[in-house]
Amino acid sequence: MQAQPGSSAASPAGAGRRRRAKAVFFDRDGTLNVDIHYLHRPEDFQWIPGAQEAIKYVNDRGYLAILVTNQSGVARGYYPESDVVRVYDWMNAELQRSGAHLDALYYCPHHPDGSVPRYTKTCVCRKPSPGLVDRACEEFAIDKASSYFVGDTESDMACARNAGIRGVRYEGGSLLALVRAAVK
Numbered sequence: 001m002q003a004q005p006g007s008s009a010a011s012p013a014g015a016g017r018r019r020r021a022k023a024v025f026f027d028r029d030g031t032l033n034v035d036i037h038y039l040h041r042p043e044d045f046q047w048i049p050g051a052q053e054a055i056k057y058v059n060d061r062g063y064l065a066i067l068v069t070n071q072s073g074v075a076r077g078y079y080p081e082s083d084v085v086r087v088y089d090w091m092n093a094e095l096q097r098s099g100a101h102l103d104a105l106y107y108c109p110h111h112p113d114g115s116v117p118r119y120t121k122t123c124v125c126r127k128p129s130p131g132l133v134d135r136a137c138e139e140f141a142i143d144k145a146s147s148y149f150v151g152d153t154e155s156d157m158a159c160a161r162n163a164g165i166r167g168v169r170y171e172g173g174s175l176l177a178l179v180r181a182a183v184k
């Protein structure tokens with residue numbers, strides 16, 4: 001049963017509080033896969049060394065593994081939103097073979113200089129805005145203080161700061177080694 005907003009009848013403060021989830025947020029291009037710019041076909045997807053193992057590592061430690069990605073190619077008319085989902089589904093099918101998985105996908109299809117009118121705007125979800133991370137934290141009841149954001153760009157680190165989550169910068173090499181060192 002869920003407590004009603006504003007209700008104080010259920011229990012003393014804290015007593016009935018549900019344990020909050022913790023998460024590792026992953027950028028996609030340049031972090032989990034080699035960035036070829038506007039990737040939208042599974043055939044072109046090439047895993048970064050240690051990426052699948054890094055996801056498995058956070059799975060095994062009880063973190064949600066959440067993909068957070070800017071996909072301005074949608075606003076630019078290069079590919080439809082369904083391609084973003086298709087690549088995500090393909091990634092999960094690949095991960096399944098090693099017993100790993102991503103728990104959720106959050107993406108921004110917008111860009112201020114797009115060519116598809118409905119996606120062409122300045123939004124609150126395009127990184128470094130914290131919109132996508134904030135939405136995920138709300139929807140999964142994630143405790144930001146015990147969560148991480150792993151990405152390869154300064155924009156990802158800015159997004160982490162804006163969201164109030166620890167940023168972990170990937171700069172090459174094994175993603176697993178980086179994640180093992182950062183995420184306990």
Ligand SMILES: [Mg+2]
Pocket residue numbers: 027028029030031151152153
């Ligand atoms: Mg990236």
Ligand SMILES: [Zn+2]
Pocket residue numbers: 108109110123124125126
């Ligand atoms: Zn957006």
